[in-house]
Amino acid sequence: SMLNSKIPAGPLDQKWTEYKGHCKLVNPANKRKLEVIVVGTGLAGASAAASLGELGYKVKAFCFQDSPRRAHSIAAQGGINAAKNYQNDGDSVFRLFYDTIKGGDYRAREANVHRLAEVSVNIIDQCVAQGVPFAREYGGLLSNRSFGGTQVQRTFYAAGQTGQQLLIGAYQALERQVALGNVKMYTRHEMLDIVMIDGKCRGIICRNLITGELDRHFGHAVLLCSGGYGNVFYLSTNAMGSNVTAAWKAHRKGAFFGNPCFTQIHPTCIPVSGDHQSKLTLMSESLRNDGRIWVPKKQGDTRRPNEIPEDERDYYLERRYPAFGNLVPRDVASRAAKERCDAGYGVGSSRQAVYLDYAAAIERYGKIECGKLGIVNPSADVIRKHGMEVVKEKYGNLFDMYEKITGENPYEVPMRIYPAVHYTMGGLWVDYELMTTIPGLYALGEANFSDHGANRLGASALMQGLADGYFVIPYTIGNYLADEIRTSAIPTDHPAFVETEKEVRDRIEKLMSIKGNQSVESFHKRLGKIMWDKCGMARNEAGLKQAITEIQALRKEFWSDVRIPGGVNEMNPELDKANRVADFLELGELMCKDALDRRESCGGHFREESQTEEGEALRDDAKYSYVAAWEFKGESNWELHKEELVFEVAKPTQRSYK
Secondary structure, eight states: OOOOOOOOSSOGGGHHHHHHHHSOOOOHHHHTTOEEEEEOOSHHHHHHHHHHHHHTOEEEEEOSSSSGGGSGGGGOOSOEEOOOOTTOSSOOHHHHHHHHHHHTTTOSOHHHHHHHHHHHHHHHHHHHHHTOOOOBOTTSOBOOBOOTTOSSOOEEOSTTOHHHHHHHHHHHHHHHHHHTTSEEEEOSEEEEEEEEETTEEEEEEEEETTTOOEEEEEOSEEEEOOOOOGGGGSSSSSOTTOOSHHHHHHHHTTOOEEOTTOEEEEEEEOOOOOTTOOOOOBOOTTHHHHOEEEEESSTTOOSOGGGSOGGGEEOHHHHHOTTTGGGSOHHHHHHHHHHHHHTTOOOSTTSOOEEEEOHHHHHHHHHHHHHHHTOOSOOHHHHHHHHHHHHHHHHHHHHHHHHHHHSOOTTTSOEEEEEEEEEESOEEOOOTTSBOSSTTEEEOGGGBOOSSTTSOOTTOHHHHHHIIIIIIHHHHHHHHHGGGTTOOOOOTTSHHHHHHHHHHHHHHHHHHHHOOSBOHHHHHHHHHHHHHHHSSSSBOHHHHHHHHHHHHHHHHHHHHHBOOOSOSSSOOHHHHHHHHHHHHHHHHHHHHHHHHHOOSOBTTBOBTTSBOTTSOBOOOHHHHOEEEEEEEEETTEEEEEEEEOOOSSSOOOOOOOO
């Protein structure tokens, strides 16, 4: 169908250079006349707004939080990948490209992924120049750690709070442009629709979350940097406010949605502790770098972990995947944990957990430290003491967080972990220039579908967000805006703005007028349970068909029986939430439809009907080597468009991490 991904011609490793050499430019005087709207101020949004402001465009940036510093990017823990090869261990741009394509189970677009690998090296230089405090070796050189799906060490990190440090770097760049007058920042504003004029995106309608007023804003182009939709599952590691609304409104207006069923279940999260919980907490993948994952060899073993001798423990990832061990990609690690728990080997009171053990790492580091200090024949206690200090320096904040939440000391007993929803590879379909199927509307970072295929490798989300914002969009947006220099700002009393604002207002009034008996939260929770049970770590045809019917019924019930207290023209968090949950109730159905349509297993999308003899994901390249891009046609009605994936360099094979 009509999908043109605009991939430049030429050899893969020269496409981006060629593109930059030939794309259209906008001169400085014209940039000052062009207005760009950026929705969302996480890593992708803050870096894009700062970069475009620096170039001289007139930028307006919007976030629903009280400060860009609260964007969910702040929660990222483990690190950011870059093909610097500082460890001299065989890394290269090609290897980062190949690991990402293979990790994504050959369901990503080669040209985008290669560009990502190329610009990864610039990101580190940019962030170091901003003063981001990356971890360093004793001699002052930047340090790297291992992450899943790779055999080299390419992950740069700042203890267990890399996202926070990177976000503060991007935020400082953004605030500098705000102070210079190049960017106008709107906090506590939520985008509730896009405005279309003559087939192009020309602005947005926002709700001021403090006063409840609706605002109209014009832009020559609009950038959606609004993150992922993992909260459709209710329980996830996402911030409570993270939602799909900005992307979904664009989808309803004509932006195709790519691969909605590709969601990532992160293998190392603190297990669910009861029905009262409203979110989950991630334990960084970097912990798999030094920790060893195991379960007892005996089913239903109730002994304490420290009472179980070494030969009665099953280090199942090391057993099943000797080449990668505990560092297999996330989808593989998650399914392996589920398989052990389902087979009756789970631990903890719920039996829905496995152990992540640091004893061996503490001992290993302790011996190294004692050697450095010249301590001959150290006792076990001395080794432990020195080893704990090293682990504390690398992972201290994660260990503290675990102890606060569970009341257990992970230096003394192994952590209990279980997979949880974390990231969404699916998102708005974009071409090579990051433009959606709506002219003038772009999607960056987790909000687009672009770089991770069916499974993202750890430490690649921060890389993609900053790559899109700092190094891709400043070039590609010029290619579109160069033809817009004669378009003067369209006044917001234009009929399209009036009409779109009325649609938004009508929907809010409709929600408020239901005055039913059930809370927004209760609907969200029920939707999440359907999604997790039937479109979660494993999916099958019967379950997905049931899920679609159940979601349709739940949506009907929501629109007839939801209760939203408070008023419209005031601060009303329940109304904000109702708006978002109403969108999740539509998205959930599309995710199940996409999962049902893709009768193969790949990456995070595991169809029980399609697996190898050893229980691994079995792809069907002959039938499904495409991006599924769904066009909204009306309630419960979508049309599928396919972007065929052509692999010129990384030839698809059955993934093996053995």
